[in-house]
Amino acid sequence: MEPEINKLKTVWEVTEQKAAQSTLISQLSFDEIISSLISVGPFYFYIIDFYDMSLSNVSPSIAEIHGFDPETVTFDDILNTIHPDDMEFVAKAEATYIEFLQNKLGIEKVLNYKANYSFRSRMKNGEYCLLNHQSIILTIDDAGRFGKSLNIHTNIDHLTKTNNNMISLIGLNNEPSYTNIGVVLDLKDIISFSKREIEIIKLISEGYPNKKIATFLVISENTVKTHRKNIYQKSGSKNSIELVRKCLLQGLI
Secondary structure, three states: OHHHHHHHHHHHHHOOOEOOOOOOOOHHHHHHHHHOOOOOOOEEEEEEEOOOOEEEOOOOOHHHHHOOOOOOOOHHHHHOOEOHHHHHHHHHHHHHHHHHHHHHHOHHHHHHEEEEEEEEEEOOOOOEEEEEEEEEEOOEOOOOOEOEEEEEEEEOOOOOOOOOOEEEEEEOOOOOEEEEEEOOOOHHHOEEEOHHHHHHHHHHHOOOOHHHHHHHHOOOHHHHHHHHHHHHHHHOOOOHHHHHHHHHHOOOO
16 A cells, blocks of 8 residues: 555645644634534544644544554554545545645635545454545645644445545635535536525524524525525535435535
8 A cells, every 4th residue: 555655645745735844733723623523423533744744633533443542543554544446536636625725716725625525444343434534724834835634534334335536625714615526627517605505504404494594594585495496406406305415425514
């Protein structure tokens, strides 16, 4: 697996996105993010420092999922769990994420987006399961390069065993979200959801009817219906159950 892992690491090297100096993370910010996580399955998290590829704040649940000691696990240990056939996709997904930031959003917005995609990973028992990967850049260096990143891996094998081979960029701090980003960056297939649409999607996922959603958001019920119709069309969903399933897999909720 060493050549495949090196290929993945090369993505961060050649794009010159690795921090050239150590960066400090706000503990308050980290605690707030962790407390806001919505779990759709067993998950673990850790912080990777791109400056020296060291790990910190590794959650104890990594032992139950991968069998790793949270005190001694390394980034290479985690990378080695990726299915060999998925390693190329992961490398391309990371490259697409960086290219999308640079050419579509602007690299200065890196702290306002959460990247989301999936890959197969080896579990503690030796079997492979589909994991959903979410990453949030927490710090950047003086040149705007990646410092520390919070990575969250959730077992979603109970939801689906098929990878859609897409990535999503979920907007934070009122930024729009983008889904269905192919690793070849086919821009015509990218779905963009507005802040209001994300709010409605989250309320739909909680089971609220249109009338209640309208009350919560202080808008008319007809406006909610229009938003809901547009959301279904954008996501290619026939009903709320299909919408919620897709949005869970894409990290929107």
